[in-house]
Amino acid sequence: MAQQITTRFKMIALDMDGTLLNRKQEISEQNRKWIQAALEADVKVILATSRPIRGVLEHAKSLNFDLPVVVSNGSEVWKTPRELHSRYEMNAETKERIVEVLRQHEGNIRFWVQVAGGQFDYDNWDPMKAHEAKWLQVAIKAEDADRLKEIYEELHSWSMLEISNSHITNIECNPPGRNKGSGLLEVCGMFGIRMDEVIAVGDSLNDVSMIRAAGLGVAMGNAQDYVKRAADEITLSNEEDGVADIIQRYFF
CATH class of the missing domain: 3.30.1240.10 (Hypothetical Protein, Haloacid Dehalogenase-like Hydrolase; Chain: A; domain 2)
Structure with a gap:
């Protein structure tokens, strides 16, 4: 496996639908390979999604994934896919x-x-x-x-x-103030990582908060135009292993 190079980034936050997952709702072989390489190199890889926790578990298990997840667009942050860290509800x-x-x-x-x-x-x-x-x-x-x-x-x-x-x-x-960016900030606090040491990758408006807050905000090639304008960089589409591309270029 490739060796980690010197980089200021310590974490990568990945949206799921339209980003990590292809149109078949699968994690491609290349995305899986480079996520595993990142984890082995001690890069924190977290999922940040609008899905509820039950919609994350199968994919997290398939990645042998035991790191935090931001779900429901930040209304819940889980310390691991099995342990709730925080929850925010509507009044x-x-x-x-x-x-x-x-x-x-x-x-x-x-x-x-x-x-x-x-x-x-x-x-x-x-x-x-x-x-x-x-x-x-x-x-x-x-x-x-x-x-x-x-x-x-x-x-x-x-x-x-x-x-x-x-x-x-x-x-x-x-709820007001709850978004993927706020959830990601909580996760950074768990590890003592600064937001400028994070890469955030997504394709839709619910990803903009974390794309803007992260040290490097990345829009997928298939992202909505507004998201592309908000990002620092645009990678390949979710059908072209855009997640693998970013991990390779910035961590290896």
Whole structure:
């Protein structure tokens, strides 16, 4: 395996969908090879995703991965994939207002409410149980761009949420101040690593907070244009092993 060269970077934070994973939701052989090389060279490799923890476990296990993960866009930070470090939830007023928006657009949107320990969505909505649950993140999907814009403007006007997306057809909402950048900062604190010693890689708006905060922010070749403008560098696409490319160039 290649030898580690002198570098100021000690950690790399990877988004999953559209970044680490290809269109088949798989980690390519090259990405896997170079992640393992980084781990063996004592580089901290962490995952930062909008997925809940249950959507990370299989991939983390396949990488023999026992490092922190930032999930639900920063609403939860796990010390390892099995040990919760911190959790941030939406308050009651925010939940009630979001429910009203969901009602107004019922039948024209799909939605997912990530809660501690599970999820409610357009197929299994239970108002009573949802009301009692700890809300971590809400995702709203609409194929109609005008409707999505209307919903975004309504949510944004409250100044009560962190709003981003993981695709141009959705909106993702988190408690204020909770994003991948804030989650990554917590992880840095665990290891005594500065943010300028971190590389952050992603493709969507929910990655911009960590791309801007990191010492090197990298947009995937398939990233949204706004993300590319926010990044310091653009790598190959998720179908071309862009993660492997960055690890090779900056750590070996």
